[in-house]
Amino acid sequence: MSYPPDPNNPYGQPQQPGYGYPQQAPPAAGYGYPQPAAQPMYGYPPVAPQRMSMPGLMVTARVFLFIIGAVQVLITAGLLIGAAGAKKVANEHTTGSDTAIFGNAAASVLLVIGVVYLLAAVLSITLGVKFGSGGPATRITTIVYGSIALLLGLGVLISSITGGAQSQVAGAAVGAGFGVGIGVLWIAICVLWIAAVTTRDGVAWFNRPRY
Structure with a gap:
């Protein structure tokens, strides 16, 4: 005649869950238990965002902005040199003479135009640089x-x-x-x-x- 195993017997066989014994769920992850690492979905590796490349027409326009800016700088230099020369001629003649008046007027006009070209050159080069960002x-x-x-x-x-x-x-x-x-x-x-x-x-x- 067999007897059921004594649960208090330390030398007995370990209890196996079966009929009449509730299954014990594994401990839930929480405080004191490590969180399971999230696994990426199979076949779907993480994709980094792709950087957009500048369109070809914009690249051409950007090159022309730099070229025009450089030409405007050269024109500015020529106008400022001309203004300095006209001012020198005006200073070499008597104040109030036609040559002095014409020289001062020409120097003023060339200086104003030179400043306008300088501002245009700065704008052209700045726009060319800003095309990238x-x-x-x-x-x-x-x-x-x-x-x-x-x-x-x-x-x-x-x-x-x-x-x-x-x-x-x-x-x-x-x-x-x-x-x-x-x-x-x-x-x-x-x-x-x-x-x-x-x-x-x-x-x-x-x-x-x-x-």
């Missing part, structure tokens, strides 16, 4: 800058065509032709600036998320 404000500034420059280019083109048509002097005709070429080139560059930042790729570039 700027946002919507850079895009809007480029549109305004390109629009104003486009109007100036149209003015140069129209005045060159009108002056060349009315002039009968060979030298003036050559100068008018040069002005027409400069005007057409400047208008093309301004259109490139505006188009680069108003196309869908340009808008997406300036609105891209920053990481």
